[in-house]
Amino acid sequence: MPKEKSATQRINSLREQILEHNHKYYVLDAPEIPDAEYDRLMLELQSLEKEFPQLVTEDSPTQRVGAEPLKEFVQVKHRVPMLSLGNAFSDDDVQDFHHRVTEHLDADGMEYVVEPKLDGLAISLRYESGILVQAATRGDGATGEDVTHNIRTVKSVPLHLRGKNIPDLLEVRGEVFMPKKGFEQLNARQVKAGEKEFANPRNAAAGSLRQLDSSITASRPLSMYIYGVGEKSDSLEWSTHHEMLSTFKNLGLPVCPEIQKVQGVQELLGYYQNLGEKRNSLPYEIDGVVYKVNDLSFQTRLGFVSRAPRWAIAHKFPAQEELSKVLDIDVQVGRTGALTPVARLEPIFVGGVTVTNATLHNQDELERKDIRIGDTVIIRRAGDVIPQVVSVVLSKRPEKTEKFKLPDKCPVCDSAVIRVEGEAVARCTGGLYCAAQRKEAIKHFASRKAMDIDGLGDKLVDQFFEADLIKTVADLYQLKVDDLLKLERMGEKSVDNLLVAIEKSKKTTLPRFLFSLGIREVGEATALALASHFADLEKIEAADSDTLQKVPDVGPVVAKHIAVFFQQPHNREVVDSLLKAGIAWPAYVRENTGQILDKKTFVLTGTLSSMGRSEAKAKLQALGAKVTGSVSKNTHFVVAGADPGSKVDKAKKLEIRVLDEEEFEQLLKQPDEYL
Ligand code: IVH
Secondary structure (H helix, E strand, C coil), X not given: CHHHHHHHHHHXXXXXXXXXXXXXXXXXXXXXXXXXXXXXXXXXXXXXXXXXXXXXXXXXXXHCCCCCCCCCCCEEECCCCCCCCXXXXXXXHHHHHHHHHHHHHCCCCCEEEEEEEECXXXXXXXXXXXXXXXXXXXXXXXXXXXXXXXXXXXXXCCCECCCCCCCXXXXXXXXEECCHHHHHHHHHHHHHCCCCCCCCHHHHHHHHHCCCCHHHHHCCCCEEEEXXXXXXXXXXXXXXXXXXXXHXXXXXXXXXXXXXXXXXXXXXXXXXXXXXXXXXXCCCCEEEEEEEECEHHHHHHHCEECXXXXXXXXXXXXXXXXXXXXXXXXXXXXXXXXXEEEEEEEEEEECCEEEEEEECXXXXXXXXXXXXXXXXXXXXXCXXXXXXXXXECHHHCCCCCCCCCCCCECCCCCCEEEECCCCCCEXXXXXXXXXXXXXXXXXXXXXXXXXXXXXXXXXXXXXXXXXXXXXXXXXXXXXXXXXXXXXXXXXXXXXXXXXXHHHHHCECCHHHHHHHCCCCCCCHHHHHHHHHHHCCHHHHHHCCHXXXXXXXXXXXXXXXXXXXXXXXXXXXXXXXXXXXXXXXXXXXXXXXXXXXXXXXXXXXXXXXCCCCHHHHHHXXXXXXXXXXXXXXXXXXXXXXXXXXXXXXXXXXXXXXXXXXXXHHHHHHHCHHHHC
């Protein structure tokens, strides 16, 4: 039977791979492939075994979850096995789950408890007469490892239960995890100490618990939430899962605050949706949600299939980590000449988008991760964060690869590349001779927070360069209709719009203009501070480093960058021709020392989408305004972002002007219009 023969071969290969990954994951705490990839191998094996049941063996990884415990730890037998959960990947899977449950129980509706699926590792805690006597990992579900000494260092785990009704025996189960913030701090520490970074918070949590020396565990920021029960005294009785969790809380055990009670399948999906939206702002990693039938007598009736309960299921979020291949490594040159290696990737769908590039940051990062052309890598994209190369799958590295090094000549202008001691970044020394730096300078100049030239995006700037239409930002103001019409995809209407936008940008503010020049280390806040302090461009141009350091928050490094910028004749030329082209800002900045909002009092409420509260406050203060916390008859303006509080009502009562976000931004640009 050739079909069975090839199935046997595939099954053997899958089993071998899965066993190898199990070992790396569970024993070494160093998984090499993303979970989604592991799930796929397992699913393929499961479906082949379903098709060819005669090929199922007792030791197949499908018949056993987890792996053997480490030899050094004392083994713990779980008297009530620690089970796993089945997975749902789609709404249909959830509908099926709900149907199975209701059909089995012959019920119409169903009440569920819904919980985040915490991304850590399952631990059992055994309390005898209220005292923590043992903590164990899940291991293979039947036998785990004794990690009592380490768990005692986890601050959220109580060493004694609280309250009056302490049971003789209570074994609870839950997840130990590392909160995101602690994980970042730990990795920063690891890098500083020259140690390996952890791939994700779950590995970090697992690695921290599997320590023979508990002082190491104690230095790791671990936390725990309880979600289930193992062995217990008969005196403890509950009719629902929810009630049980309440008892846990009363006994002082940590229970996740996101847990809720819902009815029916629509509410299950609603919870999934809501938590998915909240996922990035939660302080810990979750990889899905767990649905559990609330009624415990229903749970008993539903029972188990193989190693998972029929009364619960995990509904997974789309994977945030996937495998891809490095097709090439390009070196990009940024506005300040910084060289950035960028991996060109085989397109991969991860975290909800198709990723084709990932920044490799700098030489140090390249060396640390040793990413080479041809490597298979783990790509991670969480939330709106830019995609990251987490690590290389070394076992998949092709035979002939070379370490990648940044070039010592700029790939664009061939100038020397230097790396200042103590800096992570290598830079092209070509300055405005380098076309890449000029191009980036123009993109920055036109961007929204700078001169805000509507419609002048990256692609158009690239086209200008290809057609040799502009060399510096000043050339933007000399562009002619005929030149632009020659460009691809530029019809009369778009040329017209662009020229109007360029013309409009001439009316600006001093801080915007300063920011748009792209002076190193001069961001929006510094530009604002400079404008407020000097109120006059000529004064800034003439200032030496010492004078510049009188500006709040301008230190010696920033001062030097500013002074050097204005000392360069070609920079002075560009600035002069920009002014000649008609760029101008309201006289108040020059004449009123920038304190146009002097004696005006503002109150901020609600959330602004374009900036944080402290940034908004700084911007107002830079214009001389006072920002206070509560509305009174002395308030002049209330700035209301999204979901404002009662302050707006109070302002209306007192007939104080309330500005929405758009008006507020306009006020920052043209304060005189509001006075
Ligand atoms: S209940 C019998 N609830 O997911 C049910 N597990 O994929 C046993 N997990 O081994 C598990 N959050 O490590 C349950 N709220 C939650 C969970 C959760 C995370 C983990 C746990 C379990 C794995 C199963």
